[in-house]
Amino acid sequence: MELTYSSLGLILKMKTFPLLLIFILILSLNNCFVFRSIEKPSHTIKIESESLDQVKIHWIGHATMLIQIYDKWILTDPNFSDSLGLVVKRYIYPPTDLEYLPIMDAVIISHTHFDHLDKSTLSSLKIKGNLLVPKGAGFYIPKIHRENTIEMLPWDQVNKNELEITAVPARHFGGRWLLDNLWDGDPYTGYVIKYKDVTIYFAGDTGYQPKVFKEIGKKFDIDIALLPVGPSKGPNNPVHINPSEAVDTYLDLNAKYLIPMHYGTFYRSMDSELPDLMKALEPLGKKAIVLSIGESFQFKGD
Numbered sequence: 001m002e003l004t005y006s007s008l009g010l011i012l013k014m015k016t017f018p019l020l021l022i023f024i025l026i027l028s029l030n031n032c033f034v035f036r037s038i039e040k041p042s043h044t045i046k047i048e049s050e051s052l053d054q055v056k057i058h059w060i061g062h063a064t065m066l067i068q069i070y071d072k073w074i075l076t077d078p079n080f081s082d083s084l085g086l087v088v089k090r091y092i093y094p095p096t097d098l099e100y101l102p103i104m105d106a107v108i109i110s111h112t113h114f115d116h117l118d119k120s121t122l123s124s125l126k127i128k129g130n131l132l133v134p135k136g137a138g139f140y141i142p143k144i145h146r147e148n149t150i151e152m153l154p155w156d157q158v159n160k161n162e163l164e165i166t167a168v169p170a171r172h173f174g175g176r177w178l179l180d181n182l183w184d185g186d187p188y189t190g191y192v193i194k195y196k197d198v199t200i201y202f203a204g205d206t207g208y209q210p211k212v213f214k215e216i217g218k219k220f221d222i223d224i225a226l227l228p229v230g231p232s233k234g235p236n237n238p239v240h241i242n243p244s245e246a247v248d249t250y251l252d253l254n255a256k257y258l259i260p261m262h263y264g265t266f267y268r269s270m271d272s273e274l275p276d277l278m279k280a281l282e283p284l285g286k287k288a289i290v291l292s293i294g295e296s297f298q299f300k301g302d
Contacts, residue, residue, distance in 0.1 A: 038082060038090050043294030045096040055198050055299040057224065059291040060094050062265035063116055063204065065226055069195040072105045072163050076191075076202050076226070078125060079118040088115075088266050095294025098124045105129040105163055110204020111188035112137050112176040115266055129160055134167070136187040140176060154189060164194040168216050170206040172239045192220050198299070201253060202226045205262065207238045208245040213252035224299060225255035228262030229277055243280030250284070259289045259297060 045058050050068060058066040063077040080098050083089045103126040109117050111134060122131075123142045131149045133141060138151045150158055152167035159165075172188040193200045201222045216222075227249055232240035241249060243260070250258040260277060264270030270293075281288035289297045 036089055036091075039092045041092050041095040041294040042292055043095055045294055045296065047096070047100055047102055055301075056296050057200075057226070057259060057291075057299070058095075058296045059259075059261065059293055060096070061090070061092060061293045063110065063228065063262050064094075065202065065259075065261060066101070067193065067200060069163075069193070069198050069200070072161075072195050073102045074106045074108065074163075074165075074193055075101070075104050075125070076108050077110055077116040077204065078107060078121045079115060080121045080124075081118050084114045084266060091265055091269050092293050101125070103128050105161070106165060106193075107131045108165065108191045108193075108202065109133040109137060109141075110170065110190060110202070111172055112140050112174060113205070114176065116205065117141075117176070129163070130158055130165075132158060132165055132167070132191070134187045134189040136174070152189060162195060166192045166194070166220075168192055168201075169209070169212045170204055171209050171212075172205045172207065190216075192216065192222070194220070197301070198223055200224045200226065201255065203228055203241075203249070205239065206241060208236075208241045208249065210248070210252050213249050217253040217255070222253050222255040223301075224257045224259060224297075225250050225253050226259050226261055229260040229280075230263035230273055231267040233276065243277045247280055247284060247288075250287075256302075257287055257289055257297075257299070258284060259291060265293065 052071045056068045060066055062079055064079050065076045067074040080094045106129045107125060107127055117140055119142050123144055127145060127148060131141065131145045133149060133151055135151045135153050138149050141149045154167050154169040157164065157166045167189045170188050170190045174187045190203045190206060199220050199222050203226060205228055227246040228241060229243045229246045232242045246260060263273045291297060
């Protein structure tokens with residue numbers, strides 16, 4: 001019997017709930033808020049001096065990427081908080097303060113988990129465009145941004161002031177509060193961001209899905225793929241890709257560059273994750289851009 005995405009989702013809802021509880025308990029012990037200090041980033045981000053004729057990716061940490069495409073600013077899965085629910089503590093502080101961020105042309109949320117949808121951060125953001133979330137996630141958005149929030153299903157598209165953002169399929173799981181995983185549907189998605197001559201893919205959180213990634217690669221000419229590489233280390237994790245699978249995903253997408261994310265911020269330290277990551281990315285050479293938190297990559301079209 002063929003395992004479809006729908007049946008997979010049902011299996012995940014039934015079988016992963018006890019595992020999620022165990023996972024949270026382990027994280028609570030290993031990353032306890034009380035016993036670990038937060039490091040200062042080795043780089044800081046200064047926005048006020050940025051030219052409006054460039055394309056630049058700034059890594060804030062985890063899945064939070066500040067994207068500049070010429071005169072447009074997009075923020076992904078914004079999280080500037082010190083911890084996740086006062087349990088899982090950040091390893092490295094964000095490289096800039098929220099108050100210094102530009103007004104956003106778009107903010108995109110991949111799913112409802114605390115590390116990707118942080119209400120405190122969202123409440124402090126200035127957004128002049130849309131806040132895009134997967135179907136069912138609008139419930140968790142702070143009231144200050146409800147009017148400009150759009151819920152999206154895979155392949156839905158929003159175009160505002162020439163900034164085109166398409167929701168694309170992801171393979172993950174819901175459940176912001178664990179129990180709501182039983183009824184919240186499939187509130188997760190990736191996004192393709194297109195403006196003028198630049199196209200960027202933001203995966204959010206996802207398991208490896210080669211057919212879907214190849215389909216996305218055929219539909220879009222992707223310049224930069226922002227791909228998660230943790231917290232999974234082993235193969236065949238249904239809801240997370242590891243560093244080696246991120247390489248496969250990059251090849252499936254036929255993207256020009258890969259920038260890894262979703263590591264070294266909350267669940268494991270940067271030092272513990274970098275060796276495996278660098279080894280996996282080595283075959284890609286200069287096409288893999290490994291940033292430190294606070295570092296930036298300027299895309300010049302090559």
